[in-house]
Amino acid sequence: MIGQTVWTAVKVALALGFGMNMAGLLAWLERKQSAISQDRIGANRAAILGVSAWGLFNQIADALKGLTKENWVPPQGRPRLHALAPAISLGFSLFCLSALPFGGVVHVAGRLWSLQPLESSFGLPLVLCFLSLGVHGVVMAGYASGSNYGLLGGLRAAAQMISYEVCLAVSLAGCAFIYGTLDLQQAVLWQGRLLGGWLPAWGIVVQPAAFLLFLAAGAAVTKRAPFDVPEGESEIVGYFVEYSGMKFLMFLITDFIESIVIAGLIVTLFLGGWQIPWVTLTGALGGVLMLAAFSAKLLLVLLLLMQIRWTLPRFRFDQVLDLGWKNILPLAMLNFIVTVWGVLLWRLR
Amino acid sequence: MAATVATVRRPERTLATRIYLIEVFRGLVVTTRHLLVNLYRHARRALGLGGPAGAVTIQYPEDPARLGARARTRHRLLKRDDGSPRCTACLLCETICPARCIRITAEDSPVEVVEKRAKTFQIDLGLCVFCGYCAEACPVDAIHMDANKVELSTYTRADLIWDMAELMDDKPKRPSLPSLHP
Numbered sequence: 153m154i155g156q157t158v159w160t161a162v163k164v165a166l167a168l169g170f171g172m173n174m175a176g177l178l179a180w181l182e183r184k185q186s187a188i189s190q191d192r193i194g195a196n197r198a199a200i201l202g203v204s205a206w207g208l209f210n211q212i213a214d215a216l217k218g219l220t221k222e223n224w225v226p227p228q229g230r231p232r233l234h235a236l237a238p239a240i241s242l243g244f245s246l247f248c249l250s251a252l253p254f255g256g257v258v259h260v261a262g263r264l265w266s267l268q269p270l271e272s273s274f275g276l277p278l279v280l281c282f283l284s285l286g287v288h289g290v291v292m293a294g295y296a297s298g299s300n301y302g303l304l305g306g307l308r309a310a311a312q313m314i315s316y317e318v319c320l321a322v323s324l325a326g327c328a329f330i331y332g333t334l335d336l337q338q339a340v341l342w343q344g345r346l347l348g349g350w351l352p353a354w355g356i357v358v359q360p361a362a363f364l365l366f367l368a369a370g371a372a373v374t375k376r377a378p379f380d381v382p383e384g385e386s387e388i389v390g391y392f393v394e395y396s397g398m399k400f401l402m403f404l405i406t407d408f409i410e411s412i413v414i415a416g417l418i419v420t421l422f423l424g425g426w427q428i429p430w431v432t433l434t435g436a437l438g439g440v441l442m443l444a445a446f447s448a449k450l451l452l453v454l455l456l457l458m459q460i461r462w463t464l465p466r467f468r469f470d471q472v473l474d475l476g477w478k479n480i481l482p483l484a485m486l487n488f489i490v491t492v493w494g495v496l497l498w499r500l501r
Numbered sequence: 502m503a504a505t506v507a508t509v510r511r512p513e514r515t516l517a518t519r520i521y522l523i524e525v526f527r528g529l530v531v532t533t534r535h536l537l538v539n540l541y542r543h544a545r546r547a548l549g550l551g552g553p554a555g556a557v558t559i560q561y562p563e564d565p566a567r568l569g570a571r572a573r574t575r576h577r578l579l580k581r582d583d584g585s586p587r588c589t590a591c592l593l594c595e596t597i598c599p600a601r602c603i604r605i606t607a608e609d610s611p612v613e614v615v616e617k618r619a620k621t622f623q624i625d626l627g628l629c630v631f632c633g634y635c636a637e638a639c640p641v642d643a644i645h646m647d648a649n650k651v652e653l654s655t656y657t658r659a660d661l662i663w664d665m666a667e668l669m670d671d672k673p674k675r676p677s678l679p680s681l682h683p
C-alpha cells in the first residue's frame with residue numbers, strides 16, 4: 153500500500169517534470185519552427201561561453217529574466233487573487249497532464265507497474281473537467297487585475313473556453329461509446345486490436361471526423377493562435393495584461409501545458425496511445441518502448457499543432473464563437489448520433 | 502511617369518473555401534514546404550556543402566547593415582573644387598527643417614562670386630527626423646544625406662550635435678566615453 157503510494161508520487165513528480173521541461177522545449181520549438189517556416193533564423197543570441205545551441209539557452213535567459221523582474225500588482229487590483237490566478241491555471245493543467253496514460257502496465261521484477269501516473273476509471277471526464285477548471289484562473293486574473301482590459305480579456309477567454317469545452321466533450325463522446333469505457337488506459341488497450349487483421353483500430357481510423365473536430369476544439373481550448381483572442385496581442389485586451397515577470401510566464405507555460413494535454417488526449421484517444429502497432433510490449437524494455445512511443449506521437453501532434461498555429465490567421469471573436477457553436481458542436485453531435493447508430497447496427501448484424 | 506493601375510481580382514468565396522478545411526490544408530502545405538526546404542538548406546550549409554541560405558536574416562551587428570541605394574542617412578556638407586564649403590548660408594535648409602535642428606551663422610565671403618558663407622553650421626541629429634527636406638531645399642547642392650552611416654548613437658545628447666568640420670569629414674567625430682555622471 154505504502155509502496156503503491158510512493159510509486160504514484162514518483163510517477164506524478166516525473167510527469168510534472170516532463171510537462172515543465174516539455175513546456176520549455178515547446179517555447180524553443182515554437183520560436184524555431186516559426187522562424188524556419190518564415191525564412192528567418194529565430195532567437196539565437198543567448199549563449200553560455202559562446203555556445204548558443206541553436207537558441208536553446210534563450211529559454212533559460214527568459215526564465216531568469218522572468219524571475220528577476222519586478223512583481224507588480226496594479227494598485228486598484230486584488231493582490232492575493234492576483235497571485236492565486238496563475239497558480240490555479242497552471243495547477244489544473246498540470247493535474248490533467250498527470251492523468252494521461254504515458255504507458256501501459258508492465259510486469260517487472262515480479263510486480264505489476266502501471267506507467268499511468270494517476271489511474272482512474274473515469275479519467276476522460278476527469279481530464280476534461282480539470283481542463284475547464286483552468287478557466288477560473290483566467291477569469292480570476294482578469295478580475296484581480298482591476299483593469300477593464302484585463303477583465304474583458306478574461307471574459308472573452310471564459311466565453312471561448314466554455315464554448316469549446318462543450319465541443320471537446322461531445323466530439324469525444326463517440327470515441328468513449330466505441331471504446332465502451334471512460335478509462336483512458338482501457339481506451340488505449342482497446343486500440344491495440346487490429347481491424348481485418350492488419351489495420352490498427354486507432355481512434356483516427358474508427359472516428360476520423362471526431363479527430364478533426366477535437367483537433368479544432370482542442371486548439372481553441374489552449375487559447376493559442378488562430379484562437380488567441382483572449383490574449384489579444386494586437387489590441388492588448390488580454391486577461392494577463394497586468395501581469396509581469398514569472399507570473400506572466402506561468403500563464404504562457406499554462407498554454408504550453410494545455411497544448412501538451414490536448415496533444416496527449418489526441419495521442420491517447422486517436423493515435424493508439426503508447427501502443428506500437430503489430431508489436432506486443434512486455435517487460436522493462438516494453439515499458440521504455442511504451443514511453444518512447446507515447447513521447448514520439450506526442451511530439452508529432454505538437455509539431456502539427458504548432459504548424460497550424462503558424463499557418464492560420466487569427467479568427468475574429470464572433471468567428472470563434474460561430475465556429476464553435478454553429479459548426480463544431482452540431483457536427484460533433486451528428487458524429488455521435490451516426491456513431492451510436494453505426495455501433496448498434498454493427499451489434500445487431 | 503504614367504500611372505499604372507493594377508486590378509487585383511478578389512478570390513471568390515466558393516463552398517470549398519467556406520468549408521475552410523481544404524484551405525487549412527493548403528496553408529499547411531505551404532508553411533511545411535518552407536519549413537522542410539529551409540531545414541534542408543540549413544543542414545547543407547552546416548555540413549559545409551554550400552547552397553542557398555535557409556533564411557533571409559541579416560545578422561546585423563556582425564554583418565554590416567544593408568542600406569537601400571536611396572536611403573537617407575547622416576548629412577554631409579559638400580565642398581567646391583577648390584576645397585571651400587559649397588554652402589552660401591542662405592538658411593533655406595534651416596527654414597524648411599521641420600525639426601528645427603539646423604543652426605547656421607553666416608559671415609561675409611572672401612570670394613567675389615558668392616556673397617556669404619557659413620561661419621558655423623550645426624545639425625542636432627538627436628532632433629533630426631531624417632526627412633531630407635534640407636537636402637531638397639538647398640539651391641547650391643551643398644548638403645547631402647548620403648554619408649551611409651546609420652550607427653550614430655552616443656552616450657550624451659550633446660554628442661549628437663555635429664558641427665561643420667565634422668559634417669565635411671574634415672574632423673572625425675569623437676563621441677565621449679560613458680560616464681557615471683552624465
Ligand code: SF4
Binds near residue numbers: 629630
Ligand atoms: S533631414 Fe529634415 S529634420 Fe533633418 S536636418 Fe534635414 S530638414 Fe531637418
Ligand code: SF4
Binds near residue numbers: 641
Ligand atoms: S540650403 Fe544649402 S546653401 Fe543654404 S544654408 Fe542650407 S546648406 Fe547652405
